[in-house]
Amino acid sequence: MSKQHPIISITGSSGAGTTNAKRAFERLFRRLNIQRPAIVEGDSFHRYDRVEMRRRVAAAQSRGEYFSHFAIEANLLEELEALFREYGENGTGRRRHYIHDEEESRKHGGTKPGTFTPWEELPPDTDLLFYEGLHGAVRHGDIDIRRYADLSVGIVPIVNLEWIQKIHRDTAERGYKPADVTATILRRMHDYVHVITPQFSETDINFQRVPTVDTSNPFAARDIPTAEESFVIIRINEPRKFAVDFGYLLSKLRNSFMSRHNSIVIPGRKLELAMEIIFLPILERMMEEKARSRD
Numbered sequence: 001m002s003k004q005h006p007i008i009s010i011t012g013s014s015g016a017g018t019t020n021a022k023r024a025f026e027r028l029f030r031r032l033n034i035q036r037p038a039i040v041e042g043d044s045f046h047r048y049d050r051v052e053m054r055r056r057v058a059a060a061q062s063r064g065e066y067f068s069h070f071a072i073e074a075n076l077l078e079e080l081e082a083l084f085r086e087y088g089e090n091g092t093g094r095r096r097h098y099i100h101d102e103e104e105s106r107k108h109g110g111t112k113p114g115t116f117t118p119w120e121e122l123p124p125d126t127d128l129l130f131y132e133g134l135h136g137a138v139r140h141g142d143i144d145i146r147r148y149a150d151l152s153v154g155i156v157p158i159v160n161l162e163w164i165q166k167i168h169r170d171t172a173e174r175g176y177k178p179a180d181v182t183a184t185i186l187r188r189m190h191d192y193v194h195v196i197t198p199q200f201s202e203t204d205i206n207f208q209r210v211p212t213v214d215t216s217n218p219f220a221a222r223d224i225p226t227a228e229e230s231f232v233i234i235r236i237n238e239p240r241k242f243a244v245d246f247g248y249l250l251s252k253l254r255n256s257f258m259s260r261h262n263s264i265v266i267p268g269r270k271l272e273l274a275m276e277i278i279f280l281p282i283l284e285r286m287m288e289e290k291a292r293s294r295d
Helices: 018-031 050-062 077-090 102-107 159-173 178-201 246-252 268-294
Strands: 007-012 037-041 128-133 151-155 205-211 230-236 257-260 263-267
Touching: 007 018, 007 077, 018 128, 018 151, 018 268, 077 128, 151 268, 159 178, 159 205, 205 268, 230 268, 246 257, 246 263, 246 268, 263 268
Parallel strands: 007 128, 007 151, 037 128, 151 205
Antiparallel strands: 205 230, 230 263, 257 263
16 A cells, blocks of 8 residues: 555446446545546456467366456456556556457457457556556455555445346447356356455455346346345445545435445445535545655
């Protein structure tokens, strides 16, 4: 952790909905005149490009084994930890970009979809580092990425909802067949349980969306439950650490209630508003401490 070079880490599985958190932070960056965040995408720390990953998945399946992007071995987590550590110490580090499609290819000089851009140094004098991806709070062996983050956030819908969101996203936006997405979910299950899920015991704040409609069979769901058909449970691990005022949250988020001493339940449609209310004072303190550290 570093007052002069703060790090925010957003962690969520594929299909979890980390985009909501990213949008909330983007609005707060504009509001607080944070013009130079260093953005780091979790996909850019995958170890293999798309072609090589498919080859390794097929090889593992031929041996009766499972291999996925969730796995420790499929990612450059030592390099990710090094980035967090170096940024916290000096405000420097290296990143690259993973190119998902032709649109991103055009933005990054024609780099082929499914591959990575070359490694590059972060721009100088950034305000903070903002990570969004799968492994922002991993602890494994000698790797401890979580300890370098000043704010660690988990986006964790209940698993049936997460699967529904993934199936609908991958079929609608990426052209996959439902059976192929289901196979991917099953292939990732071991790593989901042993790598992804444990992180949410380490995060500072978790946002868990819970639908109020039947999601008993996520593989047959015809649509994604809407925000109006959901509640969100917000668990703050150490409320005193971030001076969270639950009374203020209850007054601003109508129809919310406390379920435990550190957990508040809100209507799903108020998720991004709740994020902004919670994160605004945290970001303000980060920037104030950053300014004082330079004096």
